[in-house]
Amino acid sequence: MRAMPIALENVGIAVRDLDATIAFFADLGLTVLGRDEVSGEWADTAVGLDGNHARIAVLQTPDGHGRLELFEYIHPEAIETEPTLPNEIGMHRVAFSVDDIDESLAIAARHGCHPLRGVANYQGVYKLTYLRGPSGILVMLAQDLTKNPGI
Secondary structure, eight states: OOOOOOOOOOEEEEOSOHHHHHHHHHHTTOEEEEEEEEESHHHHHHHTOTTOEEEEEEEEOTTSSOEEEEEEEEESOOOOOOOOOTTSSSOOOEEEEOSOHHHHHHHHHHTTOOBSSOOEEETTTEEEEEEEOGGGOEEEEEEETTTOTTO
């Protein structure tokens, strides 16, 4: 059987505050490709929710390979859940490679987002951490020490 061509389009994340979440990811270096408000029969059918109405934004990483689609529900009302824990089954985290993890953490801190525990050093190859971003999103930041040994 021949493999069907497939490409990852984006990772979708429902958020409490679209503008605050855009600001967080934009400060980390992502670019807003577009914003829109979606509703109507097509949106109900695609998503599987009656009366689906949301504000959305698509952001892209500087290398052009990674995209996030953020959505803030207007209707139906968003359902609050407990923040995901690292060992829970299901959607887990979004991960980014960064040139300077300390600079990225300083940016995240300006948004009130801090590492869950600290910054780990994996065998001198990576410095990495998990932090809680806007709306409780788990975000992993990793700096490849083999590419940036002077940092």
